[in-house]
Amino acid sequence: ASTLIAPEVEEKGGEVEDFEQLAKKLEDASPLEIMDKALERFGDQIAIAFSGAEDVALIEYARLTGKPFRVFSLDTGRLNPETYRLFDAVEKQYGIRIEYMFPDAVEVQALVRNKGLFSFYEDGHQECCRVRKVRPLRRALKGLKAWITGQRKDQSPGTRSEIPIVQVDPVFEGLDGGVGSLVKWNPLANVEGADVWNFLRTMDVPVNALHAQGYVSIGCEPCTRPVLPGQHEREGRWWWEDAKAKECGLHKGNIKEEDGAADSKPAAVQEIFESNNVVALSKGGVENLLKLENRKEAWLVVLYAPWCPFCQAMEASYIELAEKLAGKGVKVAKFRADGEQKEFAKQELQLGSFPTILLFPKRAPRAIKYPSEHRDVDSLMSFVNLLR
Amino acid sequence: ASEVTEKLDVVEVEDFEELAKRLENASPLEIMDKALEKFGNDIAIAFSGAEDVALIEYAHLTGRPYRVFSLDTGRLNPETYRLFDTVEKHYGIRIEYMFPDAVEVQALVRNKGLFSFYEDGHQECCRIRKVRPLRRALKGLRAWITGQRKDQSPGTRSEIPVVQVDPVFEGLDGGVGSLVKWNPVANVEGNDVWNFLRTMDVPVNTLHAAGYVSIGCEPCTRAVLPGQHEREGRWWWEDAKAKECGLHKGNIKENTNGNATANVNGTASVADIFNSENVVNLSRQGIENLMKLENRKEAWIVVLYAPWCPFCQAMEASFDELADKLGGSGVKVAKFRADGDQKDFAKKELQLGSFPTILVFPKNSSRPIKYPSEKRDVDSLTSFLNLVR
Numbered sequence: 001a002s003t004l005i006a007p008e009v010e011e012k013g014g015e016v017e018d019f020e021q022l023a024k025k026l027e028d029a030s031p032l033e034i035m036d037k038a039l040e041r042f043g044d045q046i047a048i049a050f051s052g053a054e055d056v057a058l059i060e061y062a063r064l065t066g067k068p069f070r071v072f073s074l075d076t077g078r079l080n081p082e083t084y085r086l087f088d089a090v091e092k093q094y095g096i097r098i099e100y101m102f103p104d105a106v107e108v109q110a111l112v113r114n115k116g117l118f119s120f121y122e123d124g125h126q127e128c129c130r131v132r133k134v135r136p137l138r139r140a141l142k143g144l145k146a147w148i149t150g151q152r153k154d155q156s157p158g159t160r161s162e163i164p165i166v167q168v169d170p171v172f173e174g175l176d177g178g179v180g181s182l183v184k185w186n187p188l189a190n191v192e193g194a195d196v197w198n199f200l201r202t203m204d205v206p207v208n209a210l211h212a213q214g215y216v217s218i219g220c221e222p223c224t225r226p227v228l229p230g231q232h233e234r235e236g237r238w239w240w241e242d243a244k245a246k247e248c249g250l251h252k253g254n255i256k257e258e259d260g261a262a263d264s265k266p267a268a269v270q271e272i273f274e275s276n277n278v279v280a281l282s283k284g285g286v287e288n289l290l291k292l293e294n295r296k297e298a299w300l301v302v303l304y305a306p307w308c309p310f311c312q313a314m315e316a317s318y319i320e321l322a323e324k325l326a327g328k329g330v331k332v333a334k335f336r337a338d339g340e341q342k343e344f345a346k347q348e349l350q351l352g353s354f355p356t357i358l359l360f361p362k363r364a365p366r367a368i369k370y371p372s373e374h375r376d377v378d379s380l381m382s383f384v385n386l387l388r
Numbered sequence: 389a390s391e392v393t394e395k396l397d398v399v400e401v402e403d404f405e406e407l408a409k410r411l412e413n414a415s416p417l418e419i420m421d422k423a424l425e426k427f428g429n430d431i432a433i434a435f436s437g438a439e440d441v442a443l444i445e446y447a448h449l450t451g452r453p454y455r456v457f458s459l460d461t462g463r464l465n466p467e468t469y470r471l472f473d474t475v476e477k478h479y480g481i482r483i484e485y486m487f488p489d490a491v492e493v494q495a496l497v498r499n500k501g502l503f504s505f506y507e508d509g510h511q512e513c514c515r516i517r518k519v520r521p522l523r524r525a526l527k528g529l530r531a532w533i534t535g536q537r538k539d540q541s542p543g544t545r546s547e548i549p550v551v552q553v554d555p556v557f558e559g560l561d562g563g564v565g566s567l568v569k570w571n572p573v574a575n576v577e578g579n580d581v582w583n584f585l586r587t588m589d590v591p592v593n594t595l596h597a598a599g600y601v602s603i604g605c606e607p608c609t610r611a612v613l614p615g616q617h618e619r620e621g622r623w624w625w626e627d628a629k630a631k632e633c634g635l636h637k638g639n640i641k642e643n644t645n646g647n648a649t650a651n652v653n654g655t656a657s658v659a660d661i662f663n664s665e666n667v668v669n670l671s672r673q674g675i676e677n678l679m680k681l682e683n684r685k686e687a688w689i690v691v692l693y694a695p696w697c698p699f700c701q702a703m704e705a706s707f708d709e710l711a712d713k714l715g716g717s718g719v720k721v722a723k724f725r726a727d728g729d730q731k732d733f734a735k736k737e738l739q740l741g742s743f744p745t746i747l748v749f750p751k752n753s754s755r756p757i758k759y760p761s762e763k764r765d766v767d768s769l770t771s772f773l774n775l776v777r
Contacts, residue, residue, distance in 0.1 A: 075497070077462035077487065078469070081606045088503050100497045102462065105487040105521075112460070112485045118473050136490075221466045 055150025277322035305338035440535025666711035694727035
């Protein structure tokens with residue numbers, strides 16, 4: 001009897017302890033690492049809950065892991081048209097099918113026939129949300145063992161300290177039913193809103209057109225309104241304040257190269273990114289980096305041409321970044337990709353123009369290309385922190 | 389026995405064909421009244437959120453109770469949901485919304501996405517979001533009322549009767565012939581529907597002011613070219629408010645009139661207006677009789693006026709011309725002087741709020757309908773009469 005009881009206690013305690021322990025281990029992990037762990041652990045029995053807002057970042061992270069992933073969304077029947085269009089754009093961009101949940105017809109009809117279509121303005125949103133959101137959500141989660149939300153501490157200051165990276169879901173039940181049958185992952189819990197938006201912009205993720213109209217929070221159309229300027233400025237600034245930078249195309253590189261040849265001077269242009277903290281990679285070094293699937297450290301590599309004025313313009317920022325990241329678990333490196341290395345870099349390193357910046361995360365097989373022209377220290381640092 | 393039953397069926401079918409012929413020239417109000425009288429609580433208006441809101445106004449004008457249902461597809465424009473709410477509050481009704489089945493919607497959008505109608509046509513999506521919920525609604529009814537018009541479908545122009553046995557759907561009892569379909573505005577031109585909506589100050593979808601002619605689900609509804617929407621939309625931005633004489637102003641005028649009378653020791657110092665042979669001069673007794681009648685031989689249009697009111701004077705020519713045109717046509721045109729001693733009576737019993745007030749007494753309705761517009765030209769008055777007589 002005591003031996004029978006002991007394993008049961010051990011199993012139960014172990015499981016609960018396991019997720020608490022895991023949350024502690026992942027406290028300083030990047031959202032990409034957390035997403036990767038969640039998908040690795042639960043495979044086809046986990047899904048991302050996508051609301052149509054900036055939680056679209058979760059889908060980008062899932063894509064970056066290279067693992068297959070599922071997404072579900074709650075179509076309440078009263079979303080903004082812009083939100084439906086975003087769902088469609090996301091499906092097309094990521095080549096996925098969102099598993100939409102729709103509210104029960106009998107329940108909706110009973111509600112709106114008795115109280116009208118705007119009862120939430122008069123007696124609160126609880127009843128309407130229960131019919132259009134909570135019950136469909138519950139139905140969706142019954143088919144899963146885990147789910148992933150975009151919840152962040154900075155969204156709920158009152159409960160700031162209470163959103164762990166991963167937890168046994170305190171409210172909903174999953175596939176097996178009962179307490180503990182569902183695990184909830186919150187990869188963005190520790191990320192500030194501004195960093196999420198920086199990530200979305202950097203990675204050119206499709207976002208809801210409502211954000212450009214000043215909406216911060218997105219839900220059903222009647223309950224969603226633009227906010228005061230001081231509130232939306234931070235999130236929305238990218239869309240109308242951004243000024244396109246420029247970069248050197250490969251064709252221009254050809255011309256430059258010919259010039260060099262004509263001059264008959266080898267290495268006439270002075271080298272850039274000369275710092276103790278910037279590792280100069282050979283072709284062999286880059287090839288090794290590509291082969292590794294589990295690296296001791298993340299690597300940030302700039303593919304450059306010393307003659308490119310845009311590479312020269314970012315030299316100071318890159319060197320400063322390297323100094324800041326020294327000893328922090330991220331290696332900063334350079335690889336000269338013009339001349340003889342150009343074809344190799346085009347084929348294997350996503351080289352499209354100079355400069356091209358790649359991040360090799362610790363545990364992802366593929367390099368992630370930095371698609372932004374914002375090459376200041378803060379922007380690069382934010383990118384590294386979110387993906388390392 | 390079966391032969392007798394068959395004969396009864398034939399009679400029933402014949403009955404609606406005959407009824408459609410009899411009602412061919414009836415006004416939408418008469419048709420609506422007949423439909424509600426005949427089917428009571430087993431009939432409902434199908435309201436889409438477009439100009440078919442006119443049907444609700446007509447039902448309201450009959451004074452009878454009526455039901456309304458709408459199809460909430462889950463993808464309507466926000467403006468349409470707001471109109472539904474406004475209509476419910478304006479008329480004090482509860483719309484019986486129909487919502488599509490969750491399992492069917494989920495299967496469609498999970499397999500084909502949210503915009504499959506742009507790629508492989510709207511039939512499948514409409515079937516799930518509109519046709520099946522509509523079928524469910526009609527199964528609970530014996531008759532329904534639509535806003536279908538001949539001018540909306542030129543290709544089938546001659547095939548929309550005012551009333552018919554529904555050729556597609558089944559009603560409460562199931563089977564062929566179990567559902568009757570009424571189309572009260574089948575013979576009304578779009579322009580006249582809009583004139584009616586504006587005149588009666590009916591709430592309308594704000595999308596119309598944005599250039600939308602046809603209203604349905606948001607992804608399938610688009611603003612049209614200017615030449616197409618101009619006709620329907622013109623009222624909202626082209627209308628210029630006219631003016632009218634308030635009752636208080638009448639008080640002042642009356643005092644002046646009294647003084648004038650005292651000064652000259654004469655009576656009726658202001659010349660009377662609306663002196664056409666075809667305008668009936670109603671006494672108070674005459675108008676009281678008109679109010680008591682619930683079935684009149686003819687419809688009546690009556691202007692409540694004060695001869696000193698410049699706005700009444702301004703409409704004199706139009707009203708006289710209207711009377712001349714309508715002479716012998718089944719509509720009586722009359723006047724009732726409602727200032728002075730008659731003012732309080734007219735305020736209490738005749739909806740007098742300002743001068744002029746124009747009332748229509750339909751043939752088969754107990755209550756007069758007040759003409760709320762300031763457009764008092766012949767065409768506007770004629771159009772209104774044709775729609776409510």
